[in-house]
Amino acid sequence: MSTSATRSAPGAVPARPAPPETPIIELVDVSRIYPNGESVVRALDKVSLAIQPGEFVAIMGQSGSGKSTLMNIVGCLDRPSAGLYRVNGVDVEDLGPDELAELRCSTFGFVFQRYNLLPSLTAAENVAIPAIYAGMGREAREERAHALLARLGLGTRSEHRPNQLSGGQQQRVSIARALMNAAPVILADEPTGALDSRSGEEVLALLGELNAEGHTVILITHDPDVAAHARRVVRFQDGRIVSDERREGEPPRTPLPGTGPARRGGLARFVPDLAEAVRMAIASMTANLFRTALTLLGIVIGVASVITMLAVGDGGKQSVLERISQIGTNLLIVRPGAPGIRTAGDNATLLPDDAEALRSISGIDAIAPDRSGRYTLRYGSLDYFTTVTGTSPDYLAARDWTLSRGVMFTQADVRAYAPVVVLGQTVAQNLFGADDPLGRYILVKNVPYEVIGVLAPRGANAFGQDQDDVALVPLSTGFVRVFGRQFLNSVTVKVGNADDIPRVEAAITRILTERHQAEDFQVRNTAQFLETAMETQNTLTLVLGCVAAISLLVAGIGVMNIMLVSVTERTREIGIRMATGARMSNIMLQFNTEALVVCSVGGAVGVGLGLAAALGVEWMGATIVLSLMPPLLAFGCAFLTGLVFGYLPARKAAGLDPVVALAYE
Template identity: 60%
Template sequence: MHAPTPRSAAPLIDIRDVTKIYRTGAAEVRALDGVSLTIRRGEFVAIMGQSGSGKSTLMNILGCLDRPTDGVYAVAGTDVASLTADELATLRRDTFGFVFQRYNLLSTMTAAENVELPAIYAGATRNERTERAKALLDRLGMGERAAHRPSELSGGQQQRVSIARALMNGADVILADEPTGALDTQSGAEVLKVLKDLNAEGHTVILITHDPAVADYADRTIQISDGRIVSDTSALAAASVAASDEGPTRRNTLAIQAEITEAVKMAFRSLRTNIFRTALTLLGVVIGVAAVVVMLAIGDGSKANIMSSMQSMGTNLLVVRPGAPGVRSSGDIATLVASDAEAILDVANVAAAIPSRSTSATLRYGNVDYRTQAEGTWPSLTSVRDWNVAEGGFFTEADINGYAPVIVLGQTVVDALFPDGSNPVGKYVLVGNIPFEVVGVMEAKGAAAFGRDQDDVAFVPLTTGFMRLFGQQFADSITVKVTDSDRVDETEEAIHTLLLARHKT
């Protein structure tokens, strides 16, 4: 035990002209108003007052849980206002032990584990914590209940565990806020006797109460009202002594491995204690993660599908259609002709250009009829639209020049006219009543960006279509493939200017 400390020594707690003001908008409440107070080591002090008198505010300031608005507060000669947040936390951890009216024990931990908790944050080793918690619980008559959880303890027993927890780090000062408020008379008397015994061993005890019978256990009683100390009475006391209990060895920080281990243990203990809640939480997490994964997959799939559809239409393309901006067409517009495509080929940055015209037509093979789009175009369609022939070949310039009755079928048309899977190349199909020889079958393209089946088509030479199918000598559109996509706007403007010059409109 430490040597006795003379009463003339510097006080453990020294408060000078402390004021605490709470502001809510324009309203101002003075919880403490010019309070001065000195408490020496080894004193047992009761602070009494009715509800709203300021005693709880004073306790919060004494325990370094709050800072005063004005005034000076020193602990063992150290001005609390000069401390950083970390230094203040260390002072609070090592100097003060708190005992609350409602115990504030963690329901998922045993009594021993609750007592050990402050030492975890002080950096004590596991063996130190375990041994000290056992010793404190034995000392307070709770050794046989160390493995019980708070729900298995009476109110008095829980308060004894709370006191043991307050002593875990060897606190010099025990701050007890209405420690008997939730206890019956007998349990309350037992708790007060424990506090009296601890004071006799050298601990400074500060008791917050409104009950005069509880305050009688103290050697000194301070009355507070409306934020001011109205009386301060004390019995004659012998020279005080410092508490002999220094607590476990304190370390500034825990080892990383020990810190992780403690965190994991506490986490698993909490999960194990609330199995149903844990299961529901995990289910929610799984559903949430699964939903995110599914949404990302759908988004990526949609993006890939759109990109694939766009690529299937051909890359670096401009489509020229007849008409004027803002004017809705009311039928065929006889402006675009095949020679416009030939003129566009001379525009800078144009790699290829193909005119096309289409119409709905019924194709027949044997006794099978199928209605599809018959499209007249040029042989360079395969390169412009990046669309290869799967079987046979595409028609040629000779077919264009000779008005040849040849046709290249899309895969959907092939499936409809030749359900037996036979090769259509070399066979004849009727378009209307005109026989066309099948010279090729296109590779399957699939659906376009807006769902149109690109394989539901039949290609014929443009000249043949003009003469035998369409009855007109102009094109629906001209598809232009550019060399450099970065210059597409420039190319578009050049084509626009060219066509205006050619058609004078």
Template identity: 55%
Template structure:
């Protein structure tokens, strides 16, 4: 008992504001032993509240030394000071300093959160303390539902939550009526009798008279000290520090508390919350919808080109980098070119095509359509099977047969629901027997109806319909797609040799075309995603603004948490988690909204591709938005001065 619990040696405290400085405490030297009941009395402005802040490690002296159990607190960092406050001090404030959005039980639990006490244990202890103080029926009441005396009792229960050795009471009866004030003083005396060190800050001599030791302060100096009065309470052994294993629970507890507090804050400011969430919702929904539309458009184009055949080389008449003539009659390809192309290694088939447009008639119905003269390998090269009947064969071509295979659009236009097989149709007044109907193919990526076509033998088309042996194109089917470039060059050389070394044709590789179009679509998708990301960025700025407002509005709450043991990382974590909770809720709503809107677009015919990637990306970006844009407000909150925060309005 020879070493004082608290020793102040020549303590001075000066506040500076620019070039102005104000000294509040002058050369204060004071010893306080464990188990004492001390009253520090002085008029308003005498420095007694500043002295209390120093004693409670909420503030640090400008000069002098503060020794706690012989250890200089100047050697402790902010987190070590927070830990010391958590396990040693309990604060009872004149204005109670309760968290308005939390009920009585939750307010009392706050110190235990930062001490690492498990939730069930701290909840049980909080209820036990409140019940012992006569508030058993007020456990779920919020501060605005309690009287002044009841709020002060909640404040006392909070001070006792971590079994604090020292109770610091700042004007504990100043805001109470006489009966409530008497009850509070009696409670402090009972706590002192149980071994607590009680330090009361007051300007009221009647309140000070309840203490065993009176210290008077005026103009920042101690002018009177009645001296230490030994008490049996001083012999009570101080409680041991909390086990280290409980500290390990603090991080998980902090996250849970931050999530619950975030939800309370959202509920308390519902309209502002809706406006904040709106930015995140719009941003996330935009990302989901635009990426779904972009991916859907890409997939649609790829499927259409794939239907045309990706292992094809398309030979067209006309020299490279030149256009065909206006009437499309560039005459550089012949059926012999298809024959030499078919002899190249890795070529499965080379299918010649001669196209023209003509009017076809069946009964009293006629229609304009495309006529294509080709050979038997056309369905193989184009991956386009016959739906009914048969396709043209080599014998039809040799005999110049007047037979035709029609597409689904022609079948519908000329015959409606009737079966066209075995029927005759007129092509330029030449009767053709319909021997087959192709499966439905659909439109090309550029919108051409592939089913609006009539296929006839190549020789028949050249002699009886077109009057020329020149071809519109040759489709070369290759076997090994990995050798497409080498095969393309071999075909080019073979056809050039057939043209006496003149390259008056051009070859297009459909696989390369597919890659180019897919690349273009990817760029388009990235562009859409970037535009949507701007909306998400705007939403993130909204989150940052609202969190800055939260920090400003809840500055006193931050001070309360710091006074009850919250470390810098606790406050930082708390506000970052709050921002992430807001963003996560907005992200979830945005994902649902985006998927719903994309489904509606799909219902009306827009190509949509739903994949997990864009959804996870959008939600992840929303979560990251909360982390990034919540950091600055959280950093600001975590580095507030506890004393300044407590005095905020």
């Protein structure tokens, strides 16, 4: 070109040179310092470096020269102690952990010396990991993973696990993983260090092809022969750049546009992430079946205990309430003796006329005075010792009792001192067996009584006493022929409406106090007795539930311990996931989900076992009550246990430093 051609016309404005392209990687006076006792180690010392899009750069140096530290900083796995680092003009110092994860996901693809493949996953699943954190759908990422493996000559090996692949094949899987999100920058840390020469050449050739396609390739190596494949070689020594050489005559590369796929946000991201977390949790559980079974055992026992104990407790409560209800509802029981004083033997302060005086109170459905004693009944040559109760015809109405056959004696029988008797089921069976007792005669104190009725069976009462072990006679007949003295053991008053009980109780107290000129009697409310019994049973049920809850708590602590062990064992896996773009929330979700899945599966098995155990207890003769609430409560507690006790291990996993996690042995 002639000199005149390069001169500007007089008065013309000189042409400005085109502005330089923004470096994709730019470091300005970057230092990385590590404390070492009282001194410090300068892994990087004021390093300045700019890498343009589409370059193939080799960072070369001996071990300890700082090249791997540089790669960790460039790949946003580590932060500089001082200096400025920009990616596509963005200052990394201003980015938080999740923003750095976003940058790793969309901009960088890592190729490690030791491959860093997850042994429990297939080659295709390893390749697809970055796409999970980019929010790519499952079908799309599987299709892309298989396509990448096919391109790299591993199409027939995509379903093989890492231990079924050679070193060169594993490194190709690692490269495919780096390409999964179409990351513009490939960071290769000693990619041939663990390979034979042939496999190493294949990997370097592949990196060259990727660079020719527009990828920016940064190659970390100590081998000059490996570095010779790059178009630019930056040599490090003692944490500083000692040379920066470019190969002349290489054609320019067209860099890849953009920075990889954009991640979805909000619910559109959470639902797929949760689904993947559940899938990975199940895979982790099946990979350690024995440990998972032991962890599940604690949850299963805890949930089953809650269901069984609550079923037994509720059954006991129902049994007690049924027995109390057999006494009768809306009842007031009047007994002789001053309040708060237990009487022994006969007490003559309550008389038949007192019972008659109470009939003037409105709202009363039935009044049944009674006097009881233990006597021998005889039929033929058979004797039976039982309770004989003299009472009125209202006794059955007051006690909500019915007859299985025959009739109850009447008020006319009471006035006539009739020698008739109504037998309980136990007495009838012991004296007559299978024979019909109606119309037969039995002897009570050598006086014959005609059997006119048999009571319906009632079973044991709240105190375990057999209510069917009784014989009823008219009160007048009992006074004259059985008991002798004419006073009562109690008066049972049945009130028609429960709301009237306080008024009727007050009226009874007033009338009897006026008649006796003293409060030498007690009025007991069966509703209060029922309430007291319910409170007692509720307390017992609560105690049983607390015992079961403690076992569930212990199981939760066991889950937390196992998960903490799992975090330690899988530290390198966590580092790999972070390097491929996992956010802290992804790691938190994964490990919390694993705890939730363990506890949910244990809870479901525990619910089934608890129901089976409760039915087994019922089969052995105990009373149980099965309802929907205890299984729901137990399963909910198991789920909450996973949520609470899985949080600490998940937080520990999410808080790991990616560099430290990747270096963990």
